[in-house]
Amino acid sequence: MPTVKTSLTPTQIGGMLVLLAIACLLPFVLSNYQVFQLTMALTYAIALLGLNMLTGYNGQISLGHGAFFAIGAYTAAILMDKANWPYWATIPVAGLVCLLAGFLFGLPALRLEGLYLALATFALGVAMPQILKYKGIEHWTGGSMGVVIVKPDPPNGLPLNQDQWLYFFTLAWVLILFVAGWNMLRGRVGRALVAIRDHPIAAETMGIHTALYKSLTFGVSALYTGIAGALAAIAVQFASPDSFGIFLSLSLLVGVVVGGLASISGAFYGALFIQFVPNVADNISKAAPWAIYGVFLIAFMYLMPSGVAGLVRQTRQRLARKRVAAPAAPAGRDDVQLPITGKEAR
């Protein structure tokens, strides 16, 4: 089954450094709007890694992660607008608030499995915009109008414009969070998560405190998504209830599956998909762009049911097999099967 590599080969490290170098050069060759789009894609990548931890590695399906994105965004926006906090200080706070919120949501969610959890999280996702518009907290949230914030300036002396600075700021957070995530997932924690996903009873009998892990995973997953939301709010310069509807939650799910479940690189593929494919669809057909998007979704699932990361992995295996001419690889389960059906894992 796909697990996280415990260590990287020199080739892989080299490859990543090359990609990082390219990522650092891009803001200087692209237009401001394109840099903004890439910044948004980076925030989605963080959110998708968070969701993937929960759904891909731990098997808890969430159709409501847009809610945590919203909480993170609003935390950052309110701190900046009402309490005059500097933008960079709001990020950790947004993360911690969401860690708590996710953990608290994860506790009752322990009782729910599969479809039932899907409904509960869906309810959360649907309810969030209405909660945000609630008159009682309008003083803080700005009601339907939301909160507008000022775009931060780059620190004195750096030859960057605002969009470029925000891009690098976000990129720094991506690096921190992805390295931390990789460390977590490749060690005991990651193995425990996967064990809970695949054989919860066996995991429990081996001494893994399933309930604690599951709630914590919800919390950490929310933390990541909340930080992503905060970064996104800063990039977009406002937070309003209607940007965090159920559509966002569904997009995040699409991103995780298209990118590849239980895969760290999948977060990047998925982020690129949900950021750019709607634009491509719009270019193809102004009249019914979402129909084209839907066709893309179905086509992707036909061609790569395990997501882009899954396809990459299978291609690499096939190439490796050809080179070594080894006996046929064991018929292992290459796909992640979540416990939301009655089908037994084969």
Place this chain on the structure above:
Amino acid sequence: MSAPILQVRQLHAQYGATQVLHGIDFDVKPGGITTILGANGAGKTTTLRAVCGMLRVQGEVLLAGERIDGKPTETIVRRGVAHVPDGRGTFVHLSVEENLRLGAYTRRDKDQVAADFERMYSYFPRLRERRKQQAGTLSGGEQQMLAISRALMLRPRLLLLDEPSFGLAPKIVRELFDILGEINRAEGTSMLLVEQNASIALRVADQAYLLETGRVVISGSAEAIRNDEGVRRSYLGY
């Protein structure tokens, strides 16, 4: 001697990358009972599943001279092959009667089906008592009777049985096999019987094959094998 009802030639089968059957050959005579014996993992269940089209195979499977290998299970069933799978395959949430009715699903002669219900109840009176009961609540022996009856509702030319004695008390097993013998004599249904319980299988069968890790190691008349102490002691354990 008329042509065999079932002929299997050079049958190979695999699960994924693991080869399970390495080219086996056997026959079932029309109106006869052939038994395939062997230990766990010998490939007995795989053989039955292969005959039924439930996995992809290489080699030939001929039903009354017609090739059925490569055809989907639903088609093979319509040619008159009924399979009582291991674990019985009962529709546990449906009633006994509904299970039997499903056995006759593909039959065109609906008027005869009612008569067949009666025949099954006469072979297995306990099923009549329980006919409205949910099939999952029946005992192991009763579920086995139900599974066999369901298969017979097809009026099959060939009945495949996968370890019918499994998990049943010896007395029930003897009763069951007596009834199987009776059915074979009265209706002329050919049977391919896969069993771990060699002694009872050899008593009812006329031909026997012994499988070991996917190959036929011994074949012959059931009587000959029954009487061969050497074979019995080294291969069949009694």
Place this chain on the structure above:
Amino acid sequence: MDLLFHQILSGLATGGIYASVALALVMIYQATHLVNFAQGEIAMFATYLCWTLLQAGLPYWVAFFLTVIIAFIGGVLIERVIIRPVENAPVLSVVIVFIGLLVIFNSIAGWIYTYTIKPFPSPFPEKALFDNSFIGPHELGAICVTLIVLALVFAFFRLTPLGLAMRAAAQNPESSRLVGVRVGWMLALGWGLASAIGAIAGMMVAPIVYLEPNMMGGILLYAFAGALLGGIDNPWGAVIGGFLVGMIENVVGMYLGTELKLSVALVIIVAVLVLSPSGLFGRTHVARV
């Protein structure tokens, strides 16, 4: 008190519609262990087809039955052509295909028919039955149609050989093949039936909520909640769950207004599920370790 009574009754009317869609969801779930998120959009699209037929001058009931037949055929085709290629894919991948279908139907409906809401006729007389003030003629008619449809569906499954074969195929595909049931086609039939039921639900609800491409979104959600409330593997439970949700929605709406109605109703349902995780009537699965 009168108002409460009226709300409960009209809650039963919408509840009947939720019950039908819930039944459609459970039917596909039992056969495939998947929830068809596109069910609502297919129903909406079918309702638009009916509207087109009505615009072309066909009498109501002719258009109605024609739409049901077209929806049935459409459902069968969707299963055979679009779902079949991914039938062995991981669960979430199939969910994405459903989302894709949802989005396609919604978008095409918006493109062909625009997003302006259209009125949709009700086949039931204008006057309330016995001039009562509790329940309007269409609501009563919708409940009756729902009950008739549900009765027909149950009769089909309990009393006909094909219905038996479909139940068998859903419960135990392998054993079904062994008795000669063509499991693939049973699946397609299930989709056809579910689409037909959804179409009827759409045509019954359109006069109440007005015809527009997003009309089924909330309904699908309530139907899903109803199915889970009743226990996702239990058709009776789905029906009762649907009616319950209809009543909960209306009573909550009465006290909290329509803004918070959706969220609060969902929260209530989730709370119930936390207390009774496999729904009110669901089978508690005893898993063999």
